[in-house]
Amino acid sequence: MEKKQWVNLGIAFALTLFNFTSATAATTSSSEKISLNSETGAPVFIAGTLTVPSQADPYEIVLSYLREKENLYSIKLEGAQTLDIISETTDELGFTNIKLQHMYNGVPVFGSVLSAHINQSGVLTAISGELTQISKLDQDPAEENAFLQPSSAAAAVTNDLTAKLKKAPDIIQQESPSLVVFVGDGEARLAYSSEVEYLEPEPGNVRYFIDAANGAILASFNQIHQADPVGKDAVSAGTGLLGDKKSIYTVQNAEGSFLLDRTRGKGILTYDAANMLELPGKLWQDADGLFNEAYDAAAVDAHVYAGQTFDYFKKIHGRTSYDGKGARVISTVHYGEKYNNAFWSGSQMVYGDGDGTTFSPLSGSLDVVAHELTHAVTATTAKLIYQGQSGAINESISDVYGALVEGYFDDHPDWLIGEDIYTPKQKGDALRSLADPTTKGQPDHYSKLYLGTEDYGGVHINSGIGNKAAYLLANGGTHYSVAVKGIGLDKTGKILYRTLTQYLTPNTSYRQYQAAAVQAATDLYGASSEEVNSVKAAFSAVGLQ
Template identity: 40%
Template sequence: MNGIVPPYLLERLTTHADERVSACAARTLTVDETLRVKRAVAVPTVRATLVAPHPQRTISDAANTTALPGTTVRREGDPATGDVAVDEAYDALGATWTLLQEEYGRDSLDGAGRPLLATVHYGDRYDNAFWDGERMVFGDGDGQVFRSFTSAVDIVGHELAHGFVQATVDLVYQGQSGALNESVADVIGSLVKQRLLGQTAAEADWLIGAGIFTDQVQGVALRSLAAPGTAYDDDVLGADPQPASMADYVDTTTDNGGVHINSGIPNRAFHLAATGIGGYSWDGAGRVWYDVLEGRMVASDADFAAFATATIRAAGERFGDGSAQQSAVASAWAEVGVAPAESGAGSPADADTVRVERSGGLLGRVHVAEVPESALAQPERDRLVSLAETVAPEARPVPDGYTWRIEISQRVDITVGEQGLPDEVLALLRDILERGERGSQQEG
């Protein structure tokens, strides 16, 4: 689950002097934890007929329960309902779809016309909004710290953007790749708002969730792409913890390794690149970032350095090597202290290499091995290549279970739980692991 409000902020609210606020925050944290366990796996949707691209929005009302999806209250083309949250969600979903279609030629999140689903009035004064792998879900806020989460178009764009990331690179929601996942969502959310307002990079406020706080909070937004660490400074919420450069990178095990905290670093890099290029952000830096995601130019576990390398390369491909645009992107990453990775680092495995990783268990141990693809018999290679299409649903990773990741160039990059893999596949993976580990020992 990707929630717009980070857990560290909600934890601070559980100590709020007002019992109603502290209770709302506690309930939100409890629900969030449940959703992390139950997070749905989305199934791509393809248009059945050849029609001109158009949004397919469906808004549901959870009626302040946590039952999803809720009752359908507005479909594509229906008139406004008069329910502010319903109509705000409908309009913001449309604004996000329009950005993707009219600026980047992408038909919805998956490029194939996937319907846009949203549920409003989720939970009892629920203090968050999230993408559950299938739909956007929005709480009404507690009314004292947070307003309704549909009230900010960039928050809606942010949640939808997680669906776009999921449909492309699917950045692992942990550590630096997780921070990049959050950052890309912030970038797209900001682009949606900027385009809706017709603002250039110089005119934009670069805030995520401006107006989401009530007047009782000392803060202007959840995050600032232009100046991470300055969005709020409140007696109850504390100070915005986001770093603006690698010099202040936060090494933590909370919040999935600081995904909402360290996203400030790539956020600021995008802001610097966008303002350095100038004009409309979606025409400059936005196209570069989009190219990296849509073109799958990084691996799902990419770190900041790998992403920086990919954006510099993408800027050269789009605007020309040595262009002012490419220079602006390179300078932006240098300003935040991220050095590009060495050639090939952070990219999918080489074409002639099979990489196998087994991790998990209560101890969290990791075993990794690589073998030349030529070392496998043709039926073995074919079995691994087809694995992504044949693996059973029960093979999803589970808490404390063993997980396998298999990479073969750009043909295979899959992570599955050991409990759902066929015996013959497990035997093959273990054999590859043993061969790779023996090879490493011989080299040593």
């Protein structure tokens, strides 16, 4: 199961936020720049010519460098603590990207991931991510008899949810509990990690950490964010929620026309929940092949906008569907009655109809559809944890690509999110503004970072900081007396896409995000380029340098 995110709900979760500083270290190279977490002293991003050219295996190049930096990382990479390869890929620029999972006695440390880049000459150029510090772990994973069975951990999850929801949840998918090292309040514990997805009494997707010794709930946070018909491919006519005429890719046979687009990846499919709470519902079918009825409009928009988002990522970034492998894009409309939300469930998009006052049907906004499908891209790449600063960056990236996808198709993005579906009786209103986050109560500068516990530590609040930086990068402007030269939508999208897919790690902070964006721009355009200068200025304008 992948991470899921809500569009706009705020739910409380306690967390710790960090402040970050930047320092230059004279170690293996005078160009080495190290960004540090000022509280722990641990590096969150290192960039430069970090090693000499080498023909060695990329993993050995990275490991050799990290062993030289054991004092900096405060970790001894032998015995109990190791780094295992999660993935190794080569990108379009010829860089080898290795993602490494921090392990303790063979057990993964939750959220502790590094992303390293080696160029074509075998030179290590960047390491992104922060290793979680573990002073000691009293429990021994080898002593299996000392721990609960996974089934007991799963039962603890169900019992906790039942208590919180006041009734047993209608679970549609539950991840089998797996052992991790979980660090909370400075203490490392062996824990079972499990994710559970449910629809009633309200939709949710909760990540749980259960103490492996006694079954106590250590932490939890909500992340909620049938066979194909046989027939011929066709292009049908439809009408969207705003009355606009659209062409729709469908499959037609003697029974009618189905909202199944087989021209993109493994398919784009749109379903009807018929105001029920079961997913995915029934594949949308129309007898005459004309999708012009009022009830059709939400499905028309969901289907077309999913296709446009697919096209943007494919044409601009070379990414085929959200997973890069052509995954099916499934949408369900008319979910529930007067349901005021949309979310990525981990396997599909879900859209409510709204109550007509706070929201109209939520599939009627291209930026909302693109926002949610970008969460799916994030879930299959950086896997940003949905809390605190990493959660805010997660939300910001989705907002930014919501605006960029919209701009790709109409050339003039308004840099608003949800303006077509939010408060339909109030013209010009929107969920968020990237141009001026303060109009919706969001901070537009790191000095104004929200430090409370609401909304999982402000994932929908502090996203304003990243949103403003992206807006300035694309459009230019002066903010807090810092002048930024805009570089346009295309370059902004390419820099942030590389930042997301190559450099961000699960527990990314805003400081790491800034350093990663600078490095991504350097990779694409060169260290002395105007694009790099604009990235630096845009983040500086929001208090990050």
